[in-house]
Amino acid sequence: MGKILAIDYGVKRIGLAVTDDMQMIAFGLTTVATAEIFTYLADYIPKENVETIVVGEPKQMNNTASESEVHIVPFLVKLAEKFPTVPIKRHDERFTSKMAFQTMLDSGLKKKQRKNKALIDEISATIILQSYLSIA
Structure with a gap:
């Protein structure tokens, strides 16, 4: 069984999370500059036996696509095109940034650490992935 990789797409940064080999638990992986994502993934996906990619799907409250979908x-x-053999799934990512920030608060991170947008993106990817696992 391979891993599932989650992507929280952003224009500047992309948060990444991955499962364990049994696809039971989501872990924050890293945040990568959007311009460098395909170089990173070309190395990571084959090396770590990624079998599915889950990409966050931003939606508005009325269930229509968010402006960032463009x-x-x-x-x-x-x-x-780059990974034709790896299935790509979409998963609703509404409220993940707010949930990520709340997670940071609950874990006792200092104010300066909570301003780290890269960390918020990584935690958001982890929340997307854990949510996907709970219904998969």
Whole structure:
């Protein structure tokens, strides 16, 4: 059984999370500059036996696509071209940034650490992945 990789796409940064080999637990992996993501993934995916990619799907409260979806669609096309054998799934990511920030508060991180947007992106990817696992 391979791992599942989650992506929290952003114009500047992409948060990444991954499961264990049994696909039971989501772990924060890292945050990568968007411009460097395909170089990172080309190394990571084959080395870590990633069998599925889950990409956050931003939606508005009325269940329509968020404005940021226009940036994600071209990314998804390129992702599918670069990794044609890896299935790509979408998963609702509403409220993940707020949940990530709350997680940081609950864990006792100092104010300066909570301003780390890269950490918020990584935690958001982890929340997306854990949520995906709970319904998969």
